[in-house]
Amino acid sequence: MGPLSLPKQDRSRATRQRLLEAAVACLAERGWGGSTVSVVAERAGVSRGAAQHHFRTREELFTAAVEYVAEQRSAAVRGLLPQVQLITGPARTHMAVGQLVDLCTGPLFRAALHLWVAASDDDALRTPVTELEARVGREVHRMAVELLGADERRPGVRETVQGFLDMCRGLGLAHLLTDDTARRERVVRHWTAVLSNLL
């Protein structure tokens, strides 16, 4: 492919990204039931035909969307690592915990939650979403270990990080229907101190 084809490729990639971002926003706001390819195409300002050129099925669009946005968020958090690594002790844990809790209370977690729950009783979604969840889960775990500066060779540290990430997901769930910010901040402040002692 010569350089003349690049602008078209760029346009195609930009369209794809707009569709993926619109799909996650749609899933977070309307849930799986209200999220169709047409709704996402309209939101992204793309024709339905163009959307179907990029994603053959609804399952493909939404699974790709959650993966894409998870990778973007992950890259953004990884971008903070050089700064975070300069800090040690409780201040480091505080900063790391803040980032990890934020990951579970924003629109990405909300969209992923809708996708997970829909996949639990939808045969076409179950396999791709289970694979996606495993990949995203491993990536979040690796990121947590690096952010916290945790040494997983020490016994119990792996389980400490895993249990803490389960807590973050539980905090995300508690934020689904009501604004749980005040309670969450107290819980997070307390458990940051606990985690800092454990690591």
Next chain:
Amino acid sequence: MGPLSLPKQDRSRATRQRLLEAAVACLAERGWGGSTVSVVAERAGVSRGAAQHHFRTREELFTAAVEYVAEQRSAAVRGLLPQVQLITGPARTHMAVGQLVDLCTGPLFRAALHLWVAASDDDALRTPVTELEARVGREVHRMAVELLGADERRPGVRETVQGFLDMCRGLGLAHLLTDDTARRERVVRHWTAVLSNLL
């Protein structure tokens, strides 16, 4: 009302209970999308008309069902309290944690999760489910405090229990698509020791 009317009342209450239990099983297995009054009535062996006599709307049936089963589970766990209260130290924490984690990995949690997620983008469900979640959340917290023998007058104990319950909900979420039992058992063993030290 004289004693002659009792058998009819009993039959009505038995029908209501069958509907509530069938509704939770249905939500856990099929999700909100697959859970209608007709499906539940058929599963309970009750006519659609009889089901509608007990519950005017789909929202009323499923909200009442999750509340009823949560109360039943809560009563069952409370029934264990006299035995649990005879135990102290790490063995007590171990037993209490086992009960609380089990609450979040069974069909009741699965049903509740479907209802919460459906309520997040359904106006007719949002208010009753938000109220239900608050009531159930308070009851689970009280039960956790009693089971663990935690003294909430001590600073930090309340946040320890809250964060641990968030962890239980996160563990329940991780169990939604795949059998997470092996990982969960390692995490729970480790955090039982942590919790025992904290309390």
